[in-house]
Amino acid sequence: MQVEDIRPEGWACTYLIENEGKAVLIDPVWDYMSHYQSILADRDLELLACMATHTHADHITACFSLSQEQGVPFYMWKDTASLGVTHYVDENTNLTLAGVDYSFHHVPGHTSDSMIIAIPGHIFTGDFLFNGGAGVGRDDLPSGRLQEHWDSIQSLGHLSDDVLVCSGHEPPGTELQTLGWNREHNPIMTMKRFDEFVVWQNETAEKLGSVSKIKTALPANLFAEIPEHIPWLSR
Numbered sequence: 001m002q003v004e005d006i007r008p009e010g011w012a013c014t015y016l017i018e019n020e021g022k023a024v025l026i027d028p029v030w031d032y033m034s035h036y037q038s039i040l041a042d043r044d045l046e047l048l049a050c051m052a053t054h055t056h057a058d059h060i061t062a063c064f065s066l067s068q069e070q071g072v073p074f075y076m077w078k079d080t081a082s083l084g085v086t087h088y089v090d091e092n093t094n095l096t097l098a099g100v101d102y103s104f105h106h107v108p109g110h111t112s113d114s115m116i117i118a119i120p121g122h123i124f125t126g127d128f129l130f131n132g133g134a135g136v137g138r139d140d141l142p143s144g145r146l147q148e149h150w151d152s153i154q155s156l157g158h159l160s161d162d163v164l165v166c167s168g169h170e171p172p173g174t175e176l177q178t179l180g181w182n183r184e185h186n187p188i189m190t191m192k193r194f195d196e197f198v199v200w201q202n203e204t205a206e207k208l209g210s211v212s213k214i215k216t217a218l219p220a221n222l223f224a225e226i227p228e229h230i231p232w233l234s235r
């Protein structure tokens with residue numbers, strides 16, 4: 001089995017899980033559909049499924065488009081408000097795709113439908129958890145909740161130190177780290193009190209400012225419709 005971040009540019013990570021000539025995509029971005037399709041074709045891979053760790057606000061997911069075009073399942077957490085999902089997962093879902101076992105853990109906070117996707121040796125954390133100093137994703141966007149995020153961070157005891165944290169956003173070239181490393185070095189994982197987390201999140205949200213693509217990307221993801229006009233692609 002091979003896991004690879006195949007984003008062509010930008011900070012949003014897209015993971016390809018490849019095994020036995022078959023592939024699963026986690027958090028693909030609609031802007032890069034042709035990039036993914038050429039990777040699949042070049043490597044002679046059959047796409048089995050797409051998954052989204054949560055309803056994204058910063059990009060249009062490619063999950064519903066790939067699902068419709070290629071006739072593959074689109075998996076999301078069971079309570080998501082997003083349309084276009086063909087298969088809902090929960091804590092009891094156990095999937096095997098191309099010989100790789102998948103399980104799912106609800107970690108609300110960044111969004112109410114955030115989940116960790118776990119496969120052997122790796123967890124895909126979306127914006128629930130980043131590597132190192134980047135901490136975690138913001139909680140001031142639709143369905144974000146600080147207390148839920150904090151509680152979700154405290155709920156990871158069952159996960160091994162050894163798993164690699166494959167997060168939803170990292171600066172290009174970032175070396176991914178294990179959960180054990182993050183337990184020692186991630187400022188949120190070492191934090192003791194909820195009020196410290198609130199201060200950290202408020203300061204981070206202020207630094208980040210508004211999400212530039214949210215007014216186009218979020219409705220597209222909720223309604224599973226590609227808008228006629230996509231501002232960042234029509235310059």
Ligand SMILES: [Fe+2]
Pocket residue numbers: 054055056057058110127137
């Ligand atoms: Fe997000």
